[in-house]
Amino acid sequence: ETGVTQTPRHLVMGMTNKKSLKCEQHLGHNAMYWYKQSAKKPLELMFVYNFKEQTENNSVPSRFSPECPNSSHLFLHLHTLQPEDSALYLCASSQDIRRARGTGELFFGEGSRLTVL
Amino acid sequence: LAKTTQPISMDSYEGQEVNITCSHNNIATNDYITWYQQFPSQGPRFIIQGYKTKVTNEVASLFIPADRKSSTLSLPRVSLSDTAVYYCLVATRSNDYKLSFGAGTTVTVRA
Numbered sequence: 001e002t003g004v005t006q007t008p009r010h011l012v013m014g015m016t017n018k019k020s021l022k023c024e025q026h027l028g029h030n031a032m033y034w035y036k037q038s039a040k041k042p043l044e045l046m047f048v049y050n051f052k053e054q055t056e057n058n059s060v061p062s063r064f065s066p067e068c069p070n071s072s073h074l075f076l077h078l079h080t081l082q083p084e085d086s087a088l089y090l091c092a093s094s095q096d097i098r099r100a101r102g103t104g105e106l107f108f109g110e111g112s113r114l115t116v117l
Numbered sequence: 118l119a120k121t122t123q124p125i126s127m128d129s130y131e132g133q134e135v136n137i138t139c140s141h142n143n144i145a146t147n148d149y150i151t152w153y154q155q156f157p158s159q160g161p162r163f164i165i166q167g168y169k170t171k172v173t174n175e176v177a178s179l180f181i182p183a184d185r186k187s188s189t190l191s192l193p194r195v196s197l198s199d200t201a202v203y204y205c206l207v208a209t210r211s212n213d214y215k216l217s218f219g220a221g222t223t224v225t226v227r228a
Contacts, residue, residue, distance in 0.1 A: 043218040108160030
């Protein structure tokens with residue numbers, strides 16, 4: 001496999017459930033990102049990891065908990081979500097933060113479509 | 118963070134050339150201009166990137182005037198499959214790192 005892979009592609013969960021989204025990149029990158037895209041809204045940056053260290057938490061509610069065990073994997077743990085959290089969650093990677101900051105070059109996965117009932 | 122302004126939507130027909138202009142008046146000296154394409158329910162895909170003058174690849178051309186305060190993405194001979202949202206992104210070096218996407222331009226290609 002190449003590129004950025006996200007699983008699952010679709011997820012339906014109740015407000016009391018606990019689930020996780022997974023992202024894996026095969027590009028040898030060191031920075032990984034979570035974005036949220038709600039219907040008819042711009043992409044919202046949620047979290048940024050650079051060399052496994054979190055460098056950005058864009059005021060995201062604590063019911064979203066990221067985890068980056070290594071530079072190739074990124075998780076988003078979900079618990080006690082609300083219906084308004086239903087959205088497309090996109091993972092992206094870049095060579096590192098500095099490279100993305102300078103050139104804006106991000107590689108995105110296909111996204112995980114989350115529906116909270 | 119360099120703010121970008123681009124049209125909300127554009128309509129075109131198959132075989133036509135589509136030009137999308139993005140304004141970025143406060144672009145910094147070291148900033149690059151990057152364009153992404155996003156199909157429904159998919160992640161954005163990098164299309165093209167440039168710093169100045171003209172860049173061309175197999176997908177599009179990017180025209181950047183000397184003052185770099187705007188850029189134009191040109192899609193030659195569009196087809197129905199080019200219907201997508203196109204984002205103009207200017208990456209800004211700053212300590213407060215945020216790489217943000219605006220609303221983009223929804224391009225609709227009709228037969």
